[in-house]
Amino acid sequence: MVATPPRESTSQADRERQKHRLAEDSIETTATIKTLQKENRILRKKLERTTANLQHIEETKRNKESLLKTVIRELEQSQQVLERKSSDLEMTLEELRKTQERLVESEKLSALGQLVAGVAHEINTPVGTSITVASTLADETASFSQILAEGGLRKSQLTGYMAIAQESCQLLSNNLQRAGELIQNFKQVAVDQAHLEQRCFALKAYSEQVFQSLSPQLHNHQWEVTGDEITLYSYPGLLAQVLTNLITNSITHAYGPDEPGQLRLTITQWNSSEVELCYSDDGKGIAPELIARIYEPFFTTARNQGGTGLGLHILHNLITQHLQGQIQVKSELGHGTHFSIQFPIPPEAITSPAIP
């Protein structure tokens, strides 16, 4: 027979076991709680860090946004300033263009002015002589009239007066004729320069007239026009302007004060369709580094002496645009300057006689 343990002692053992388990559970729970608390702390720290990061990011974002806004505002302002400046620049450019046009016009007029000055100088001599002769004749006539009124005129007095009268008439006639010729020549050149019109003219004779019209400025220099005489239907005024610019440039730039020079123009007709004008002086020449710039508007080495730097620019335009021609320059320091101009002979038939 198996002895059955008393019921009370069994439950006692169970309780002991239970107690033991509870104690074990409690230890385990405490450990778990500690772990959880630790994890909790870590998580909280992470949360704090994340929140701080988030705040930092948001602040950075706000900063960036405001920076961006500032940059956009500044860009807008810069754009407005730029727009204003570019419209100012456009206006300045427009003014410059107008000034340039005005200067080009005044340079053209100055070529004409030089011509007018030349005409005045040339005509001065025959007209001045005529005035002197006329007043001498008037004096002689007055005293002759007085002798005649008083009576007792001698034959020698009559012969003397007649000789003076004849000589005076001859002098008056010669000088007035010379003045008339000069006016006739220069009138044509001046009219041609003022109005760029086409007509028939003899190129060589016309070129000589241009040189003659500038003779007051050429008193130090020798000049000659050689080559073929060609009758052209072209723009004489334009050629007068081209030659005037070349000649005045030689006078102004190629020689020192009172230094004599030799100016040459040679005219060649190459065939029935092309003319060449070779113009040269034997002056100072143009430095190699400047030669490419001489046709630039406003390029001048003589600004202090009133140079505008437009003469060769206008000349280049006249030759290339109006005459459909071309121009080349050769120069060496100390050995003068040589311009060669070629242009086509207009196909218009030469029917009317040429006026030089």
Ligand SMILES: Nc1ncnc2c1ncn2[C@@H]1O[C@H](COP(=O)(O)OP(=O)(O)O)[C@@H](O)[C@H]1O
């Ligand atoms: N025959 C020449 N001899 C020397 N230099 C010249 C001659 N022709 C032109 N030049 C040079 O070319 C420049 C430009 O000439 P141009 O356009 O007529 O202007 P500007 O005569 O007003 O100076 C001159 O300033 C000068 O330096």
Ligand SMILES: [Mg+2]
């Ligand atoms: Mg000039």
